[in-house]
Amino acid sequence: xxxxxxxxxxxxxxxxxxxxxxxxxxxxxxxxxxxxxxxxxxxxxxxxxxxxxxxxxxxxxxxxxxxxxxxxxxxxxxxxxxxxxxxxxxxxxxxxxxxxxxxxxxxxxxxxxxxxxxxxxxxxxxxxxxxxxxxxxxxxxxxxxxxxxxxxxxxxxxxxxxxxxxxxxxxxxxxxxxxxxxxxxxxxxxxxxxxxxxxxxxxxxxxxxxxxxxxxxxxxxxxxxxxxxxxxxxxxxxxxxxxxxxxxxxxxxxxxxxxxxxxxxxxxxxxxxxxxxxxxxxxxxxxxxxxxxxxxxxxxxxxxxxxxxxxxxxxxxxxxxxxxxxxxxxxxxxxxxxxxxxxxxxxxxxxxxxxx
Amino acid sequence: xxxxxxxxxxxxxxxxxxxxxxxxxxxxxxxxxxxxxxxxxxxxxxxxxxxxxxxxxxxxxxxxxxxxxxxxxxxxxxxxxxxxxxxxxxxxxxxxxxxxxxxxxxxxxxxxxxxxxxxxxxxxxxxxxxxxxxxxxxxxxxxxxxxxxxxxxxxxxxxxxxxxxxxxxxxxxxxxxxxxxxxxxxxxxxxxxxxxxxxxxxxxxxxxxxxxxxxxxxxxxxxxxxxxxxxxxxxxxxxxxxxxxxxxxxxxxxxxxxxxxxxxxxxxxxxxxxxxxxxxxxxxxxxxxxxxxxxxxxxxxxxxxxxxxxxxxxxxxxxxxxxxxxxxxxxxxxxxxxxxxxxxxxxxxxxxxxxxxxxxxxxxxxxxxxxxxxxxxxxxxxxxxxxxxxxxxxxxxxxxxxxxxxxxxxxxxxxxxxxxxxxxxx
Numbered sequence: 001x002x003x004x005x006x007x008x009x010x011x012x013x014x015x016x017x018x019x020x021x022x023x024x025x026x027x028x029x030x031x032x033x034x035x036x037x038x039x040x041x042x043x044x045x046x047x048x049x050x051x052x053x054x055x056x057x058x059x060x061x062x063x064x065x066x067x068x069x070x071x072x073x074x075x076x077x078x079x080x081x082x083x084x085x086x087x088x089x090x091x092x093x094x095x096x097x098x099x100x101x102x103x104x105x106x107x108x109x110x111x112x113x114x115x116x117x118x119x120x121x122x123x124x125x126x127x128x129x130x131x132x133x134x135x136x137x138x139x140x141x142x143x144x145x146x147x148x149x150x151x152x153x154x155x156x157x158x159x160x161x162x163x164x165x166x167x168x169x170x171x172x173x174x175x176x177x178x179x180x181x182x183x184x185x186x187x188x189x190x191x192x193x194x195x196x197x198x199x200x201x202x203x204x205x206x207x208x209x210x211x212x213x214x215x216x217x218x219x220x221x222x223x224x225x226x227x228x229x230x231x232x233x234x235x236x237x238x239x240x241x242x243x244x245x246x247x248x249x250x251x252x253x254x255x256x257x258x259x260x261x262x263x264x265x266x267x268x269x270x271x272x273x274x275x276x277x278x279x280x281x282x283x284x285x286x287x288x289x290x291x292x293x294x295x296x297x298x299x300x301x302x303x304x305x306x307x308x309x310x311x312x313x314x315x316x317x318x319x320x321x322x323x324x325x326x327x328x329x330x331x332x333x334x335x336x337x338x339x340x341x342x343x344x345x346x347x348x349x350x351x352x353x354x355x356x
Numbered sequence: 357x358x359x360x361x362x363x364x365x366x367x368x369x370x371x372x373x374x375x376x377x378x379x380x381x382x383x384x385x386x387x388x389x390x391x392x393x394x395x396x397x398x399x400x401x402x403x404x405x406x407x408x409x410x411x412x413x414x415x416x417x418x419x420x421x422x423x424x425x426x427x428x429x430x431x432x433x434x435x436x437x438x439x440x441x442x443x444x445x446x447x448x449x450x451x452x453x454x455x456x457x458x459x460x461x462x463x464x465x466x467x468x469x470x471x472x473x474x475x476x477x478x479x480x481x482x483x484x485x486x487x488x489x490x491x492x493x494x495x496x497x498x499x500x501x502x503x504x505x506x507x508x509x510x511x512x513x514x515x516x517x518x519x520x521x522x523x524x525x526x527x528x529x530x531x532x533x534x535x536x537x538x539x540x541x542x543x544x545x546x547x548x549x550x551x552x553x554x555x556x557x558x559x560x561x562x563x564x565x566x567x568x569x570x571x572x573x574x575x576x577x578x579x580x581x582x583x584x585x586x587x588x589x590x591x592x593x594x595x596x597x598x599x600x601x602x603x604x605x606x607x608x609x610x611x612x613x614x615x616x617x618x619x620x621x622x623x624x625x626x627x628x629x630x631x632x633x634x635x636x637x638x639x640x641x642x643x644x645x646x647x648x649x650x651x652x653x654x655x656x657x658x659x660x661x662x663x664x665x666x667x668x669x670x671x672x673x674x675x676x677x678x679x680x681x682x683x684x685x686x687x688x689x690x691x692x693x694x695x696x697x698x699x700x701x702x703x704x705x706x707x708x709x710x711x712x713x714x715x716x717x718x719x720x721x722x723x724x725x726x727x728x729x730x731x732x733x734x735x736x737x738x739x740x741x742x743x744x745x746x747x748x749x750x751x752x753x754x755x756x757x758x759x760x761x762x763x764x765x766x767x768x769x770x771x772x773x774x775x776x777x778x779x780x781x782x
Binding site: 102 | 496
């Protein structure tokens with residue numbers, strides 16, 4: 001419903017093939033390209049929304065990373081001296097930040113307590129539940145008769161998963177979590193606290209993780225199947241080669257060679273967060289904010305949300321033939337946390353689903 | 357389960373200062389790049405009587421010659437002809453659809469002239485709604501055919517709006533953005549034009565026709581849009597012919613008394629139309645179509661089918677109940693109709709059966725009659741035959757008797773006969 005949403009996704013081949021529409025040569029300037037400025041003005045006025053979730057065990061520097069990314073300083077260093085909570089909690093904070101006239105409503109959902117218990121069975125359920133709940137809210141708004149002009153978007157656009165820097169390979173908890181979450185949300189795994197690994201160790205760790213991901217068919221962002229064209233593929237392949245990024249977070253500034261940089265000070269040197277030679281934080285920042293933010297939102301809206309919608313609508317009773325409406329039964333809690341296959345299985349009512 | 361959710365804090369009202377450059381100021385560019393790669397879609401509907409220069413104006417607006425089948429004005433009612441073209445300017449690809457009325461205003465009875473237009477607009481909304489309601493849908497690659505703007509061509513009479521114009525615009529104003537234009541404005545003098553515009557505007561107002569207002573809420577365009585709103589309806593001239601004026605080639609129309617330049621703002625409002633329609637408000641026209649006109653259509657359509665949103669105190673899924681109730685009602689009606697049809701069928705079968713029985717009976721009677729007739733005839737013939745046989749027998753008997761006598765007579769009595777004959781002769 002939100003007009004901005006109609007900028008479409010890379011999911012299907014997006015160039016509308018139209019053999020029957022002849023191209024017309026314009027003999028002079030008409031002014032069609034002014035529509036780009038019109039779009040920009042509209043977007044600036046409406047502002048943007050971005051919802052990011054950080055998942056990982058305590059002590060991996062999640063909150064620091066968020067601060068480093070969005071340069072929003074909190075007065076107290078987060079998480080220090082606070083024991084990890086007994087149960088998994090989800091904690092969302094919303095800020096409105098502005099840069100050069102562009103307003104961004106940023107929501108960060110933290111997950112303290114993830115993976116911290118002795119028995120971590122199903123610790124992903126609350127997270128999946130939260131994500132699906134946001135989809136559900138959006139779906140309900142979309143189905144109203146009298147809809148809002150702009151449906152507030154609380155859906156999680158990106159989930160950053162912090163892998164502890166063990167140097168070996170992905171742990172069973174990581175694999176279980178990634179497998180489930182990649183089917184519902186865009187997941188970007190990162191190697192947290194990478195300053196404890198040397199460059200060679202990082203590379204080896206990264207390769208092993210990539211191998212693990214391939215073995216378990218885990219499709220992290222940017223997903224290869226959504227590459228729109230050859231340029232996208234080239235760009236994204238470069239990124240895919242470096243994922244997971246080895247990152248370090250810092251929210252304190254130090255003086256290095258006369259410059260003021262963000263970094264971590266140790267006895268053996270200062271790790272500059274924004275220095276590509278030291279860590280890959282700039283890659284993460286560029287991916288999430290400077291180049292792929294809109295793409296993250298588009299894939300969430302055009303793929304993940306649509307998948308959820310299809311499942312939801314199929315679950316609720318028989319779809320009638322002929323004029324009718326979708327028959328929504330109340331979602332039972334059990335349904336929302338069970339992971340679904342990425343491509344919805346086609347059942348017996350295959351063709352009839354597409355008719356209305 | 358063991359899962360607690362702390363409430364969302366600072367819901368949107370806390371603006372926090374940034375301690376450095378983050379980089380999301382590139383967001384509008386990211387958004388625009390996405391749109392550019394997909395291309396844009398714009399659909400114009402031209403409503404106006406035959407001969408008001410609709411196709412010429414489109415050619416002039418987009419500075420090209422649109423190839424299309426020439427409209428055949430042979431159909432009795434009002435038709436709509438739609439053509440889609442691919443245009444490209446620098447890196448912007450536009451899929452432009454131009455829909456024109458054919459034969460509008462040609463009829464003697466124009467009461468229903470607006471109907472095909474309204475039906476067409478509704479059909480595009482319906483198609484979009486159907487797509488939106490599908491389970492598996494592809495909205496982002498859907499070719500949006502909804503009409504974004506309706507250019508209403510007013511004939512340059514200089515007096516007032518025709519009643520056909522008022523009626524049609526009134527029917528369309530809640531369904532589409534209307535921009536009224538005075539066509540072939542070179543037929544009107546400047547002073548007449550001012551009066552004409554005032555008259556048209558006041559007639560539209562007094563009849564409650566809502567035409568499209570160029571938006572004045574954003575300060576970057578408020579001023580220009582505000583001034584332009586005052587110039588409506590735009591008096592336009594279209595021409596694809598280029599003439600040399602001064603030392604430049606310009607699009608113009610040449611008359612013995614002078615040359616009318618299309619792009620000269622002193623001569624006509626063409627430039628204003630192009631500014632407003634394409635360069636300033638194209639996106640707003642698309643947005644209004646989607647958020648206002650389409651939503652209205654959708655709401656009405658769904659309410660018509662009996663659905664409504666819940667009020668805060670009732671259960672959250674009355675949509676389902678309403679649907680179930682409606683569905684049962686529908687099925688019940690269906691069953692009733694089926695029953696009726698079945699009854700009617702049975703009835704008809706009975707009647708036909710009776711008819712056939714009747715016919716059969718008649719046939720039997722006829723058969724019996726004929727049979728009887730046949731038997732009578734047969735009997736008669738047999739009687740005749742019998743009597744004939746009797747005669748034949750009788751004859752035969754006489755014959756044999758006679759032959760017997762003859763043979764006896766010829767032996768013994770033959771001489772006697774001779775003797776008698778001789779005696780007779782003596």
